[in-house]
Amino acid sequence: MEFFRFTHDIPFMRHALKFNIISLITFLLAIFFLWHKGLNLGVDFKGGTVMEIGYNSAANLERVRTAIDTLHLGEYTVQSFGTADTALIRLPLKEGVSSAQLSEQVMGVLKADNADVVQRRVEFVGPQVGKELYQSGALALLLVAIGVIIYLAARFEWRFAVSAITANLHDIVIILGFFAFFQWEFSLPVLAAVLAVLGYSVNESVVIADRIRENFRKMRKASVPHVIDSAITSTISRTVITHLSTQLMVLSMLIFGGEALHYFALALTIGILFGIYSSGLVMAPLVMWLGVSRENLVKPERKKEGLEAEKIMP
Amino acid sequence: MRWKKRASIMNRYPLWKYLIIIVAVALGALYTVPNFFPEVPAIQISSIKATIKVDNALLTRVQGILKNANIEYGDSVVDSVGIKIKMPNNDAQMHGRDVLQAALGDDDYTVALNMLSSTPAWMEHINAKPMALGLDLRGGVHFLLQVDMKGALDKAADRYSTDLRTLMRDKKIQNRGILREGSSVVLRFRDAAARDTARDQIGRSNPELQLTPRGEGDDLQLVASLNPSKQKEIQDNAVTQNMATLRNRVNELGVAEPIVQQAGADRIVVQLPGVQDAAAARRVIGRTATLEIRMVNEEPGVLETALRGQVPFDNDLFRDRDGRPVVVKRQVVLTGDRINDAQPGFTQDTSQPTVNVNLDSVGARIFRDVTRENVGKRMAVMLIERNKAEVITAPVIREEIGGGRVQISGAMTTREANEVALLMRAGALAAPMEIVEERTVGPSLGEEHIKRGFHSVLGGFIVLALFICSYYMVMGLVSATALTVNLVLLIALLSALQATLTLPGIAAIALTLGISIDANVLINERIREELRWGASPHTAIASGYERAWSTILDSNVTNLIAGIALFMLGSGPVRGFAVVHCLGIMTSMFSAVFVSRGLVSVIYGHRKRLEKISIGQVWKPPVETLAANFAAPDGARTHKAEAK
Numbered sequence: 034m035e036f037f038r039f040t041h042d043i044p045f046m047r048h049a050l051k052f053n054i055i056s057l058i059t060f061l062l063a064i065f066f067l068w069h070k071g072l073n074l075g076v077d078f079k080g081g082t083v084m085e086i087g088y089n090s091a092a093n094l095e096r097v098r099t100a101i102d103t104l105h106l107g108e109y110t111v112q113s114f115g116t117a118d119t120a121l122i123r124l125p126l127k128e129g130v131s132s133a134q135l136s137e138q139v140m141g142v143l144k145a146d147n148a149d150v151v152q153r154r155v156e157f158v159g160p161q162v163g164k165e166l167y168q169s170g171a172l173a174l175l176l177v178a179i180g181v182i183i184y185l186a187a188r189f190e191w192r193f194a195v196s197a198i199t200a201n202l203h204d205i206v207i208i209l210g211f212f213a214f215f216q217w218e219f220s221l222p223v224l225a226a227v228l229a230v231l232g233y234s235v236n237e238s239v240v241i242a243d244r245i246r247e248n249f250r251k252m253r254k255a256s257v258p259h260v261i262d263s264a265i266t267s268t269i270s271r272t273v274i275t276h277l278s279t280q281l282m283v284l285s286m287l288i289f290g291g292e293a294l295h296y297f298a299l300a301l302t303i304g305i306l307f308g309i310y311s312s313g314l315v316m317a318p319l320v321m322w323l324g325v326s327r328e329n330l331v332k333p334e335r336k337k338e339g340l341e342a343e344k345i346m347p
Numbered sequence: 348m349r350w351k352k353r354a355s356i357m358n359r360y361p362l363w364k365y366l367i368i369i370v371a372v373a374l375g376a377l378y379t380v381p382n383f384f385p386e387v388p389a390i391q392i393s394s395i396k397a398t399i400k401v402d403n404a405l406l407t408r409v410q411g412i413l414k415n416a417n418i419e420y421g422d423s424v425v426d427s428v429g430i431k432i433k434m435p436n437n438d439a440q441m442h443g444r445d446v447l448q449a450a451l452g453d454d455d456y457t458v459a460l461n462m463l464s465s466t467p468a469w470m471e472h473i474n475a476k477p478m479a480l481g482l483d484l485r486g487g488v489h490f491l492l493q494v495d496m497k498g499a500l501d502k503a504a505d506r507y508s509t510d511l512r513t514l515m516r517d518k519k520i521q522n523r524g525i526l527r528e529g530s531s532v533v534l535r536f537r538d539a540a541a542r543d544t545a546r547d548q549i550g551r552s553n554p555e556l557q558l559t560p561r562g563e564g565d566d567l568q569l570v571a572s573l574n575p576s577k578q579k580e581i582q583d584n585a586v587t588q589n590m591a592t593l594r595n596r597v598n599e600l601g602v603a604e605p606i607v608q609q610a611g612a613d614r615i616v617v618q619l620p621g622v623q624d625a626a627a628a629r630r631v632i633g634r635t636a637t638l639e640i641r642m643v644n645e646e647p648g649v650l651e652t653a654l655r656g657q658v659p660f661d662n663d664l665f666r667d668r669d670g671r672p673v674v675v676k677r678q679v680v681l682t683g684d685r686i687n688d689a690q691p692g693f694t695q696d697t698s699q700p701t702v703n704v705n706l707d708s709v710g711a712r713i714f715r716d717v718t719r720e721n722v723g724k725r726m727a728v729m730l731i732e733r734n735k736a737e738v739i740t741a742p743v744i745r746e747e748i749g750g751g752r753v754q755i756s757g758a759m760t761t762r763e764a765n766e767v768a769l770l771m772r773a774g775a776l777a778a779p780m781e782i783v784e785e786r787t788v789g790p791s792l793g794e795e796h797i798k799r800g801f802h803s804v805l806g807g808f809i810v811l812a813l814f815i816c817s818y819y820m821v822m823g824l825v826s827a828t829a830l831t832v833n834l835v836l837l838i839a840l841l842s843a844l845q846a847t848l849t850l851p852g853i854a855a856i857a858l859t860l861g862i863s864i865d866a867n868v869l870i871n872e873r874i875r876e877e878l879r880w881g882a883s884p885h886t887a888i889a890s891g892y893e894r895a896w897s898t899i900l901d902s903n904v905t906n907l908i909a910g911i912a913l914f915m916l917g918s919g920p921v922r923g924f925a926v927v928h929c930l931g932i933m934t935s936m937f938s939a940v941f942v943s944r945g946l947v948s949v950i951y952g953h954r955k956r957l958e959k960i961s962i963g964q965v966w967k968p969p970v971e972t973l974a975a976n977f978a979a980p981d982g983a984r985t986h987k988a989e990a991k
Contacts, residue, residue, distance in 0.1 A: 289806050
């Protein structure tokens, strides 16, 4: 089996401008939704209480709402969660009422309504903790971006570092855009997924950058766009197979993981799909626009490569 | 240089490399296996009191009790947590618990139900234990408590204002009053001379106070505030003491393996695995006073009638730590939250052991009034544990005690003084706390999480392995085997390190497997490419591995950067994700490159003339288009040179 059979390098760079415009539009759309709708922050970041309750039979959400209404808790939501038997209640933060009292009160009225109800899970996050989690999440994103830039600049060249991080932050923003557009809940596991995607798609850019460098050394007479085209074409098979493999695992999480892993797996799926596109078709044109040339890469690299080969050869 | 190297390649590993692989896989299997032993019911006995240690003597006693009651029991462990005894079945576990609790009493020990892995003892001995499961997988309650640091400083300032008042009186310095203002103390004077003397004296007796003069005319003030190092000391002590208090309270719940841990500068994490009733747990943790001071009823004859069973109205009969009966009035004079500190010490003149208690300003005032009216009577200090009161000590009031500094002395050894001080401290919180985060997971949800996580990993793994095998044939089988080794090593590492596995952690296992296959895809694609260019199979394998290595290294480093950032900044479940992610990246480098190449050399390395590698179909474009349009890989150049 061989999925990819190319007789020619695909002239990706001839269409570089088109790709960049497509990227820019999706990117701007994502930014627009983030600005317009905002992220639907979960209890981890926003603070508040989430209760998961279960019944022996299908949960009657209307009756749950009627019961909770008697407590006058302000803006709360009740929705079914995973199966019909379980429901998720989100309660806002309330001044002066501790989480303990809140969840006990709610369980009290629900028990009075239907003795079958069991409390499966309660999560309460105070406003301060939520804010901190939000800040440390943003800080983690920044740290990863800086770490990656430094590493790539040292291993390759600043043009690659800048292009790779731009391409991958573009992926991240698009994932966030999806979460804003569909108002999916953005929780701690989703943040973990987003950061994992960042590491993962930089990985993609590295593979292509590696090939570009190698091609500069070998294709002495080829033009820069041709070198890049050749690098993308020869790695395309690997890119697709790898992403397919990773996606198989993520798909398994989507199917078997239930509600708890749903958005985590969803964020990864979007990241993987856009990762395929962005590493080749966002990063490579950027490297080209930034004016990469053979001289940037080949001379200092040769020595390094030789040394490494010595070390690694078994 | 390069040419020679290429030509000599036979893809054979030296013996020591095989040995490394065999040892790694064997160790991996050994440390993975405990996760598959089923859990067996067990009983856990732990001490409630800091002064009572659980040791082998107790174990012998416990075994004796079980033997006498004709209850079968299995292996036992004594560790810092307590004694754990494996039981043959659930009935024996329940029965054993009741028998033991009755025999040991519930004053000193808690007897809790627990589940232990049935891992053989020799395995546990080399630390081969199953992974620790997080609360989201085993069910339980998690609290994050915030210690009010300002509250701790306010309490300290309270303490200082009583100290300074005593100092002013002792040194006979005229003043217009001493008041606490936030976390500093303000002293007021009529004239500058008094203020200077006060400043001088305080500087000598309390160098940790920073003194700033304020005001003018006849309202001269001196503001005493704590210097930063003392502030830090007080705050650190507040967290430590609150943790000690929490441990005491948590012990009351009889939870098998509670965790009370500091998190950051001013937070405490409390985790109670297996606890279902979050409300009860919250009440126990949030309680403020477990210590009460009450008056002893010393009317003649009261004790005798009480011992006959007729305790007077509004009185209780208790026994002190030596078993002597004491009748105590119900009215509470003071509660534990009025106690700022209690430390063991010695009297200055006779060097007798004492307990020095420090009350806050409200407590000091009450204490002064009560002692003034009750000189010569006895006062009982009682610790309330598990809804049962015990008289720690019942000293006689010698004189009116003002200023909030109380000294308890008389018939005590140094050890007893230490004990009493500890118990009095344990009843009090050094600073108020509030719950800032709470997560409760029911046991059925925990089991569901384990099941879902396990299915995700297994389902993905099987489909991925099948896909890779069908796409790369024998080389795919090698990759899938390497992936299996990766999974085994990762689980072994997590088990050996006793890292806590959470649901995001399981997700990270799945994701790591999905990402780590990338290394093998890179290698296999490279080999195919070399073959496409007509390289000999041996050369293709060698340069495939070699060329792919630097790419693999680069991409894993970037993944590791993301993992480390998550670890540093994440908390709870996310940290669990990060740990697995980072460890998985490292094991994958080993298995995907080192182990898979070992396998290849076992399969192909010994054949001198290797005609073909089973790596799936390698499609070859017409030679002319190839040369004209593609960059030739290194191996191909060699080949072409040979052909010429």
